Amino acid sequence: MTTARSDTPILGSDNVPRRPARPNVIPYITRRRGEVGDLALMLGVLPRLTGLRYLDEGPGDRDHRGVLWARCSQLLEDGMPVGTPEFGEVHPARQRDAMMRLRCQVCLESASKTSLGYLFLAARPSDHRMEPGWPEGALTAQPPLCLEHARVAIEECHHLVAGGHVAIRAKRPRLHGVIGTAYRFGTGGVVPAKVDGETEEVTLPYGHVRAPWVLASQLVRRLCDVSVVDLNNEAEAAGLMDSRSANSGRACLPTNAGALGDSVQPGSGAHVGQGQEMGPAGVRG
Numbered sequence: 118m119t120t121a122r123s124d125t126p127i128l129g130s131d132n133v134p135r136r137p138a139r140p141n142v143i144p145y146i147t148r149r150r151g152e153v154g155d156l157a158l159m160l161g162v163l164p165r166l167t168g169l170r171y172l173d174e175g176p177g178d179r180d181h182r183g184v185l186w187a188r189c190s191q192l193l194e195d196g197m198p199v200g201t202p203e204f205g206e207v208h209p210a211r212q213r214d215a216m217m218r219l220r221c222q223v224c225l226e227s228a229s230k231t232s233l234g235y236l237f238l239a240a241r242p243s244d245h246r247m248e249p250g251w252p253e254g255a256l257t258a259q260p261p262l263c264l265e266h267a268r269v270a271i272e273e274c275h276h277l278v279a280g281g282h283v284a285i286r287a288k289r290p291r292l293h294g295v296i297g298t299a300y301r302f303g304t305g306g307v308v309p310a311k312v313d314g315e316t317e318e319v320t321l322p323y324g325h326v327r328a329p330w331v332l333a334s335q336l337v338r339r340l341c342d343v344s345v346v347d348l349n350n351e352a353e354a355a356g357l358m359d360s361r362s363a364n365s366g367r368a369c370l371p372t373n374a375g376a377l378g379d380s381v382q383p384g385s386g387a388h389v390g391q392g393q394e395m396g397p398a399g400v401r402g
């Protein structure tokens with residue numbers, strides 16, 4: 118990971134040197150300053166008005182289910198992002214990469230997997246938002262994590278700390294669909310769809326009738342066959358309990374754990390309940 122590194126031993130409160138801060142504190146999927154999206158001017162429509170397309174569309178612009186994805190430049194060195202992180206912003210291609218391949222969203226190594234499944238983290242929804250049976254069947258746009266970075270996240274990610282984190286293992290993290298911006302074809306051409314004057318951000322399952330008109334920005338999985346696990350126990354078993362990051366505040370996960378509290382039924386086309394927090398350019402860490 119090409120992030121700031123510290124070669125100076127970190128002194129703990131007992132003045133005993135601890136191991137240096139983990140180098141992988143800026144999530145792989147976090148957008149970096151200078152990485153910019155493509156212009157909406159590049160959007161057109163498919164024949165017979167059946168959906169969106171890029172005017173100069175290439176083979177990499179759609180995913181395996183034919184959904185069009187938002188373009189965003191990348192600042193990379195040796196395949197990994199560089200530059201100042203824009204914490205709270207997600208890079209569409211990197212989020213999709215980590216989520217599709219079930220890689221750790223921080224370091225892009227293999228996500229932790231045990232007999233109980235892949236490891237995900239989520240902030241516990243408030244009681245009035247929690248679906249019955251949560252987190253079984255929950256939707257998430259947060260890619261999984263390796264065990265070490267799950268530990269870093271709960272130590273440093275403010276919304277997880279404040280909301281109380283839940284570590285979840287899912288045996289079947291099914292591909293569900295995408296989060297994206299809805300468009301329509303109007304008299305002025307292709308324009309963002311609006312709801313109450315606001316650009317419409319939606320979470321849609323693959324195959325939804327509106328999917329051809331969405332410019333995707335995050336891949337969503339549904340967590341099935343889940344178990345809530347004790348991360349401390351798992352970390353202790355793995356010998357990670359003596360690890361403490363010294364870079365507090367620098368490892369906030371950029372995706373929105375609130376997605377786990379939302380249940381968008383296939384075909385509903387409903388907004389994500391916290392759409393204002395789930396948008397491709399406004400996802401908070």
Ligand SMILES: [Zn+2]
Nearest residue numbers: 221224263266
């Ligand atoms: Zn990791």
